Amino acid sequence: MPKFHHVFAALAVAASIAAPARAAEQRPEIARAVARPQATGVQHTVRTIPEACARLEGAFTGQLAAPYRFAVVRTSATCHPRARFVDAAKAQPWSQSGWLLNDLVRVPSAACPSQQAVVRVWRKPGSASPPALDAQGRARIYLQDAQKELPAKAGATPLFAATMTVEGAACR
Structure with missing residues (x-):
């Protein structure tokens, strides 16, 4: 489990990177309403x-320098992934072909509504398919x-x- 967190430590750094304007132009595959406001520290x-x-x-x-903490965590040690999570800063999905904007989640702050x-x-869809039946x-x-x-199936x-x-x- 700690290894999984180490792999995604770079995501916390990537969290501060804004996706270029191309992301705003794409319509996400999943349409969702704005999330429920969340309290500070929760x-x-x-x-x-x-x-x-x-x-x-x-x-x-609640800090001005880093107002939101974001991390990717493994759901279960026994889960067998059928997809991989990669570092967005390295993959740069907003500038690569084949990547789709899957979801856009907006989470307002309860303490600072603005x-x-x-x-x-x-x-990025894969071409994996189940094996043929014997x-x-x-x-x-x-x-x-x-x-x-x-x-041969690496991609x-x-x-x-x-x-x-x-x-x-930011609120004061």
Whole structure:
């Protein structure tokens, strides 16, 4: 579990990076209303992505320098991901082809109504498909065969990335 947090430590840094204007031009795949206002210091789930075994969590801090804390956490140690979460700063999904703006989540601050955290979730579809059924009607994967096919299917896994910005005027 700590390794998972280490992998996504860079996401906290990427949280301060604003996606360029191209993100504003795209319409997200998921249409949602503005979230319920959140109190300062209260950890809340912004979005859960079950296929990546990840949950986006955030909290308003009440600090001017860093008004919102954002992290990606693993949902369960026993979860087997069918997609990967990648660092948005490295992947730059807003400037790469193949990435789709999947979700746009706006979370207002209860203590400062003029301020809101805006989380953009990006998705890059994969080409993964379930294995063919054998003569007994079962989908079986044999280790030797999977290891041979793995390099060819490296790009088959769907990817997710998230960016966070804080919009609006800060309250004093």
